[in-house]
Amino acid sequence: MPSAADLERTIATIKERRAELTASIRSLDFREISELQHINTMLPILEEDLSTVKVEEQNVARLQLLAKFGSSHVNGVETIWMKNAAGGRLTAKRMIHGIASTPTINSHKYSLLSRGMMVKLPVPLLSSHKGHATPIGQVVLVRKKADQIYVQAVVFHNEAADYAWKLIEQGETRCFSGAAAPDGYRVQGVVDGVTFYDRWTLGEVSVCRKGANPDCTFEILPSSSLLAAAPGDFASEARGAPRSAAGSSQNLARYCD
Known part of the structure; x- marks a missing residue:
C-alpha cells in the first residue's frame, strides 16, 4: 500500500487531469470520454484508500511515540x-x-x-x-x-x-x-x-x-x-x-x- 503522501500526490494529479478534460468536455473524443469516466470511478476509491492509510499511519506514529515516551495521568x-x-x-x-x-x-x-x-x-x-x-x-x-x-x-x-x-x-x-x-x-x-x-x-x-x-x-x-x-x-x-x-x-x- 502506498503512503498517504504518495496517494495525495496521485489524487492531486488525477484531479488536475479531470479538470482539464471537464473544461473541454464538448470536444472530447471517445478515448478521452472513457478516460474521464474512469477517473470519476477511481477517485472515490483512491480517496477512501487515502483515509484508510492515514488512520494506519496515525496508529503507527502513535505506537512509535509510545516507544519513545512514557506518560501517566493520576x-x-x-x-x-x-x-x-x-x-x-x-x-x-x-x-x-x-x-x-x-x-x-x-x-x-x-x-x-x-x-x-x-x-x-x-x-x-x-x-x-x-x-x-x-x-x-x-x-x-x-x-x-x-x-x-x-x-x-x-x-x-x-x-x-x-x-x-x-x-x-x-x-x-x-x-x-x-x-x-x-x-x-x-x-x-x-x-x-x-x-x-x-x-x-x-x-x-x-x-x-x-x-x-x-x-x-x-x-x-x-x-x-x-x-x-x-x-x-x-x-x-x-x-x-x-x-x-x-x-x-x-x-x-x-x-x-
Whole structure:
C-alpha cells in the first residue's frame, strides 16, 4: 500500500487531469470520454484508500511515540517523559529539576495558567532565553499540575554547557524560566494591564540568575533520586523537588530576590 503522501500526490494529479478534460468536455473524443469516466470511478476509491492509510499511519506514529515516551495521568496530575533505549526513563549524570512555571503574575505582567500548558518533548534547555539553535541541554520530563509545571532536564557535555553547569554548581544560576512558544496560545483576558493565558505551549526552559517568576527555582537532581525511582515512579523526585513560593526553601528563594 502506498503512503498517504504518495496517494495525495496521485489524487492531486488525477484531479488536475479531470479538470482539464471537464473544461473541454464538448470536444472530447471517445478515448478521452472513457478516460474521464474512469477517473470519476477511481477517485472515490483512491480517496477512501487515502483515509484508510492515514488512520494506519496515525496508529503507527502513535505506537512509535509510545516507544519513545512514557506518560501517566493520576489524580489530575499529568506526566510525560522520554525513554532510553532500554525503555526506562532517560537519565544522565548532569540533571536538574524544579518548577518551570506557575500561574503567578510575573514581572512581565502576564500569567501562564498551568492547566492550559501543552508540551512536546524534548524541550530545549537554554541559558537566559538565548541560543535557541544551540541549547545547553533538554527537558526530558514534564509534570503538569493545576498550580505548577515541574520539569527534569539534562545538561549537555560541551564547552558552553560545561560553563553553564559550573554556574549551576556554584549556585550562580538557580532560577528556572519557562517560556511559551510564539504561537498556539490563547488569551483568557486582560485585567489592569495583566494578561492571562489559559492555553499555551512550553517552548523552552531557561536557567537564569534571576527569573521573572519567583516561584520558579531548581536544584541539581541527585543521582540517588534517579536510581531509586522505577520507570513511571516519581515519588522520590516529588519529595526532593523545589516547592513553589508558598513553601520555597530559603536556599532557593534567595536566588530570585
